[in-house]
Amino acid sequence: MLEIRDLRAEVDGKEILRGFNLTVPKGEVHAIMGPNGSGKSTLSYVLSGKEDYEVTGGSATWNGQDLLAMSPEERAQAGVFLAFQYPMEIPGVASLTFLRAAMNAHRKARGEAEISIPDFMRAVKTEAEKLSISMEMLKRPLNVGFSGGEKKRNEVLQMALLKPTLCLLDEMDSGLDIDAIRIAAEGVNRLRSPDTAVVVITHYQRLLNYIVPDVVHVMARGQVLRSGGKELALELEESGYASYDAEAA
Amino acid sequence: MTIHQAITAAATPSEQRFLDLYASVCGRLPGADVPAVRAWREEALDAFAAMGVPHRRVEAWKYTDLRALMTTVHPLGGIDGSEQVEVIASIGRALANIDSYRAVFAGGKFRADLSTIQGAPGISFAPLCSKLKSEADAGATLAALPLPERDIIAALSTAFATSGALISIAPGQKLDRPIHIIVIASGEANAYALRHAVTLGDGAEATIIETHVGAGAAQAWSYTALDIGKGATLKHARLTQSDAALHLASSTVTLGEGAIYEPTHAAIGGALTRSEGTIRFNGPNARTTYNAAILARGHSHVDFTLVVDHAAPHCESRELVKVVLDDRAKGVFQGKVAVQRGAQKTDGKQMANALLLSNDAEFDSKPELEIFADDVVCGHGATAGQLDEDLMFYLKSRGIPEAQARALLIAAFVGAALDTVDNEGLHAALDEKVAAWLAAK
Ligand SMILES: Nc1ncnc2c1ncn2[C@@H]1O[C@H](COP(=O)(O)OP(=O)(O)O)[C@@H](O)[C@H]1O
Ligand SMILES: [Mg+2]
Numbered sequence: 001m002l003e004i005r006d007l008r009a010e011v012d013g014k015e016i017l018r019g020f021n022l023t024v025p026k027g028e029v030h031a032i033m034g035p036n037g038s039g040k041s042t043l044s045y046v047l048s049g050k051e052d053y054e055v056t057g058g059s060a061t062w063n064g065q066d067l068l069a070m071s072p073e074e075r076a077q078a079g080v081f082l083a084f085q086y087p088m089e090i091p092g093v094a095s096l097t098f099l100r101a102a103m104n105a106h107r108k109a110r111g112e113a114e115i116s117i118p119d120f121m122r123a124v125k126t127e128a129e130k131l132s133i134s135m136e137m138l139k140r141p142l143n144v145g146f147s148g149g150e151k152k153r154n155e156v157l158q159m160a161l162l163k164p165t166l167c168l169l170d171e172m173d174s175g176l177d178i179d180a181i182r183i184a185a186e187g188v189n190r191l192r193s194p195d196t197a198v199v200v201i202t203h204y205q206r207l208l209n210y211i212v213p214d215v216v217h218v219m220a221r222g223q224v225l226r227s228g229g230k231e232l233a234l235e236l237e238e239s240g241y242a243s244y245d246a247e248a249a
Numbered sequence: 250m251t252i253h254q255a256i257t258a259a260a261t262p263s264e265q266r267f268l269d270l271y272a273s274v275c276g277r278l279p280g281a282d283v284p285a286v287r288a289w290r291e292e293a294l295d296a297f298a299a300m301g302v303p304h305r306r307v308e309a310w311k312y313t314d315l316r317a318l319m320t321t322v323h324p325l326g327g328i329d330g331s332e333q334v335e336v337i338a339s340i341g342r343a344l345a346n347i348d349s350y351r352a353v354f355a356g357g358k359f360r361a362d363l364s365t366i367q368g369a370p371g372i373s374f375a376p377l378c379s380k381l382k383s384e385a386d387a388g389a390t391l392a393a394l395p396l397p398e399r400d401i402i403a404a405l406s407t408a409f410a411t412s413g414a415l416i417s418i419a420p421g422q423k424l425d426r427p428i429h430i431i432v433i434a435s436g437e438a439n440a441y442a443l444r445h446a447v448t449l450g451d452g453a454e455a456t457i458i459e460t461h462v463g464a465g466a467a468q469a470w471s472y473t474a475l476d477i478g479k480g481a482t483l484k485h486a487r488l489t490q491s492d493a494a495l496h497l498a499s500s501t502v503t504l505g506e507g508a509i510y511e512p513t514h515a516a517i518g519g520a521l522t523r524s525e526g527t528i529r530f531n532g533p534n535a536r537t538t539y540n541a542a543i544l545a546r547g548h549s550h551v552d553f554t555l556v557v558d559h560a561a562p563h564c565e566s567r568e569l570v571k572v573v574l575d576d577r578a579k580g581v582f583q584g585k586v587a588v589q590r591g592a593q594k595t596d597g598k599q600m601a602n603a604l605l606l607s608n609d610a611e612f613d614s615k616p617e618l619e620i621f622a623d624d625v626v627c628g629h630g631a632t633a634g635q636l637d638e639d640l641m642f643y644l645k646s647r648g649i650p651e652a653q654a655r656a657l658l659i660a661a662f663v664g665a666a667l668d669t670v671d672n673e674g675l676h677a678a679l680d681e682k683v684a685a686w687l688a689a690k
Contacts, residue, residue, distance in 0.1 A: 050646075072645040073645045076646055088640055092664045101653060141661075
């Protein structure tokens, strides 16, 4: 279970998360929807441990483990995975090199031996195929020169190979056409299990047609202002976020 | 000798150390009793004395104050006796295993017993010392080994040379494997001087790998002249690696019409490394791609200085220099692109990027353009920065530990310069050297 209690965080002395509360039981998918600038990406960075964000109060635990006390790599090894809103381009590091380093880091943390090259290649091929990613592309430097859609599918590929238990998807649908959204969403759905919690951060309802949430939360000004069923997403699509922005001010 | 004495009289202690060293060894150097050899050495020694040991007020040595950095001159090695060396232990298995025609110089001497270049097809090879024995041999050999102007390293390497590789590749010859010149400066506190010369005949194709390693506080001086004939192609990798040694290397490369020269230089560590060179286009439509990488930490000081001399039109030069500095290390890149009168349609570009891993590390870059033609495209750029924290976070967020994430990014950074090496064995060996350097911290 993901439990976030009264979480406060600031960047450059400016408070962005202002007493954020959220509980996501294992096996559930929760959506966080909110206007631009409400702190959605900040939440995802704070949960995954980015250094620029200073936590000033509250707690965040995953299956009882204190996430905020862990380094980013420890969080990842504990099952946390952030699919970035803007995946990084890493010149000079081939995707395959990166994937193998990440998989082996996870295995090492679990006390397992490194994956053999044939097993690794087989695993990558299988998942890449499902996401329509060519092996040629994976020999190139990570995300360099990739289109927005290719980068996002690459994030899902990493997720598929690392098999996280807490998936944080930050605006996975931004910049994607419908076909690409469907491919990426199917990838996420394949990861759903009774042990997995998924947090889908999105501005638009559209993605939630493909990754159907159990609960929808409305976030504005660093807080959850309202929670409801999946119909809340449709309501937001109709009415927009204006009323929430105002309420929070 | 009277002129010689007049100069030495004015020498400061810095120069005097070298002059004293010469006086103490000149009777035992190869060719000591051959007047032509003696004259060749002393012309170089006089040139050295006239220039003096450079210091920071000498423009070309502004960032590498040799007078301050080199306070002792070790006894000259390579004259008597022979040192025990193990090639694999000295340069590492990966480099030693590259399938090549090998010329090994250890302790200032050519080691026929460790070399395989003798009699290699299409290569004419001789160690310099073997050509200094008679007046007749020496005359012909030394006429082809002139002293470049205003080159302190060449002057020292010539005056004190105990050996060196003389290589000539016949026109049209395409070598089936690289030539690997291995220079091991093995004595703890000796100085070694070598002079190499390589000529590639018209249309020839070759790859030369130079590996320079220095044990302890060895001092190594070398000068290399490379002449690349019309339409010939030379790929040239040069690795300098040591902990506390001092390397002073200089080279002059000349390219004929349509020739291609692709050097890749890497320096890993070393108390002081100065690697300077001139690449000169003597004919049109030639090109060079110079890639260089420096990895230094501790108190290392590594200086790459390069002049690309566009003396002919329609030539292209590319320079990419990647510098990684940690602790109190200092890196220097001085890159000059000179375009002579009439060298129209010159295309010269230069870029130097430094990655500073510590606040105490220092990178000095001095790009220089000297252009005497109007229809040219020339440019240069330099950057210095730290590891990108956002990229670090991305890697760590995938479970990759901090140290490994750093190593991946740093290897990728220098890889931009080193990945152009197409010899697989060498490529793997360089990767391994970089990884070992990264893991050593
Ligand atoms: N690294 C940062 N430096 C300065 N301000 C930031 C930084 N990250 C986020 N912010 C600010 O925090 C607020 C919330 O941003 P963000 O979390 O990206 O919102 P959302 O993802 O909901 O659009 C915005 O006002 C944004 O300008
Ligand atoms: Mg965002």
